[in-house]
Amino acid sequence: MALSRSLRSGLPRFHKLLAPESALPLGTIADPSSRNPNLPISESSRNFATQTMPTEAKIKVPLSLFGGSGNYASALFLAASKANMLDKIESEILDIVDASKKSPLFSQFMKDLSVPRETRVKAVQEIFSEAGFSHVTKNFMAVLADSGRLRHLERIARRFVDLTMAHKGEVNVIVTSVIPLPAEEEKELKQTLQDILGQGKTVKLEQKIDPSILGGLVIEFGQKVFDMSIKTRAKQMEKFLREPLHF
Numbered sequence: 001m002a003l004s005r006s007l008r009s010g011l012p013r014f015h016k017l018l019a020p021e022s023a024l025p026l027g028t029i030a031d032p033s034s035r036n037p038n039l040p041i042s043e044s045s046r047n048f049a050t051q052t053m054p055t056e057a058k059i060k061v062p063l064s065l066f067g068g069s070g071n072y073a074s075a076l077f078l079a080a081s082k083a084n085m086l087d088k089i090e091s092e093i094l095d096i097v098d099a100s101k102k103s104p105l106f107s108q109f110m111k112d113l114s115v116p117r118e119t120r121v122k123a124v125q126e127i128f129s130e131a132g133f134s135h136v137t138k139n140f141m142a143v144l145a146d147s148g149r150l151r152h153l154e155r156i157a158r159r160f161v162d163l164t165m166a167h168k169g170e171v172n173v174i175v176t177s178v179i180p181l182p183a184e185e186e187k188e189l190k191q192t193l194q195d196i197l198g199q200g201k202t203v204k205l206e207q208k209i210d211p212s213i214l215g216g217l218v219i220e221f222g223q224k225v226f227d228m229s230i231k232t233r234a235k236q237m238e239k240f241l242r243e244p245l246h247f
Contacts, residue, residue: 070159177209
């Protein structure tokens with residue numbers, strides 16, 4: 001993707017940006033409350049959202065998420081919704097996660113808490129400005145850098161995607177099989193799942209290959225798991241055969 005290429009092209013500049021003399025005062029961060037290291041996670045993330053959107057906006061998160069990653073994902077969802085940039089923010093956040101997986105330098109920067117806070121913020125602001133990221137994403141990354149939570153971005157991104165999918169009425173269905181499903185079977189399975197979920201929902205099918213299940217399918221969505229694999233059936237049969245017979 002263009003953003004990912006742009007981001008990777010600017011990564012060598014981290015060598016210069018991470019130099020101690022490059023430290024920048026935190027006055028440029030859009031979320032002043034995040035500068036307080038004693039501020040609870042939920043309050044810090046909530047303040048990011050309220051700094052980005054007026055309090056009169058009637059926007060709510062579609063799911064109740066808990067924990068630090070859930071709070072930050074919810075704050076990002078509110079900010080992105082108010083800016084009418086949900087799709088763009090989702091693409092940018094996933095781009096950053098992808099870049100961190102492909103660049104050892106960037107990955108190390110995300111995880112290294114020994115880098116001074118001011119330096120982390122300066123690096124984040126400069127690199128994402130140069131890469132052309134939106135102000136919402138850039139400010140959000142600055143908040144994570146300031147609070148020392150860049151290393152949690154991948155987890156936050158997963159929770160954020162959960163929110164965007166719920167907002168769109170999309171349901172992610174993971175189908176595990178021994179070999180990829182033929183196109184016709186995938187279409188029929190998707191239609192069956194669509195009928196089960198009903199109107200107002202859109203099935204997003206994700207295929208996984210796992211030879212260890214021996215055959216059949218394992219279907220997961222939400223909190224539901226339908227295990228129709230040969231491996232599980234064989235275990236059930238083995239258990240049945242080992243049980244004593246009663247006449």
